[in-house]
Amino acid sequence: xxxxxxxxxxxxxxxxxxxxxxxxxxxxxxxxxxxxxxxxxxxxxxxxxxxxxxxxxxxxxxxxxxxxxxxxxxxxxxxxxxxxxxxxxxxxxxxxxxxxxxxxxxxx
Amino acid sequence: xxxxxxxxxxxxxxxxxxxxxxxxxxxxxxxxxxxxxxxxxxxxxxxxxxxxxxxxxxxxxxxxxxxxxxxxxxxxxxxxxxxxxxxxxxxxxxxxxxxxxxxxxxxxxxxxxx
Numbered sequence: 001x002x003x004x005x006x007x008x009x010x011x012x013x014x015x016x017x018x019x020x021x022x023x024x025x026x027x028x029x030x031x032x033x034x035x036x037x038x039x040x041x042x043x044x045x046x047x048x049x050x051x052x053x054x055x056x057x058x059x060x061x062x063x064x065x066x067x068x069x070x071x072x073x074x075x076x077x078x079x080x081x082x083x084x085x086x087x088x089x090x091x092x093x094x095x096x097x098x099x100x101x102x103x104x105x106x107x108x
Numbered sequence: 109x110x111x112x113x114x115x116x117x118x119x120x121x122x123x124x125x126x127x128x129x130x131x132x133x134x135x136x137x138x139x140x141x142x143x144x145x146x147x148x149x150x151x152x153x154x155x156x157x158x159x160x161x162x163x164x165x166x167x168x169x170x171x172x173x174x175x176x177x178x179x180x181x182x183x184x185x186x187x188x189x190x191x192x193x194x195x196x197x198x199x200x201x202x203x204x205x206x207x208x209x210x211x212x213x214x215x216x217x218x219x220x221x222x
Contacts, residue, residue, distance in 0.1 A: 004150075031209065032209050034209065034210065034211065036213075041215055041216070042199055042213035042214060042215050042216050043151070043199075043213050044213075045210050045211070045212060045213075048209065048210050088150050088151075090150070092209075093209070094156065094163075094164070094209070095153060095156065095164055096153070096209070096211070098143075098150030098151045098152070099150050100148065100149050100150050101149075101150055
């Protein structure tokens with residue numbers, strides 16, 4: 001059975017903190033893992049990871065994939081209130097399996 | 109570049125009524141997805157199209173749900189008859205396919221069945 005587990009389920013931090021969000025997976029067909037940010041609307045694409053060990057970066061966000069241990073992490077440094085959202089990961093190939101997300105709340 | 113367009117944005121209907129959602133993907137995107145998202149959950153795939161062909165509809169409840177993508181561009185998702193449990197957000201996403209899997213989502217349609 002295909003499974004995606006994200007942890008923690010929710011997280012409350014203060015501005016300036018660094019957070020690490022986790023995504024572990026077991027899916028039948030895997031080629032890449034996608035990360036999305038979802039505020040009160042549709043998910044917004046952040047990263048696509050296909051290779052192990054290669055860190056993807058975009059400003060204060062970075063992500064890395066471990067295809068041997070079947071997990072990915074998303075790091076956010078110097079968090080801002082605008083980072084408050086649900087972060088979703090989705091591994092797969094053509095068909096993608098979304099986790100339930102990590103709800104991040106950044107307080108001023 | 110215009111994003112994925114969906115309409116309507118909100119829909120309230122009574123149970124047993126039919127409802128339809130429309131999606132226009134990003135120009136040039138051959139792959140189109142319909143997802144259902146319940147509160148507090150991630151999106152769940154209902155159907156995936158490659159051009160006009162439904163290549164994965166294994167999660168579509170075919171007794172009441174149907175979808176079409178005539179001409180391989182716009183798509184319509186229909187529910188008939190709607191049930192209370194169908195209340196959710198229906199998301200459409202598209203990607204170029206061809207080995208690139210980044211999906212871009214539309215704003216979604218929030219369906220409330222009374």
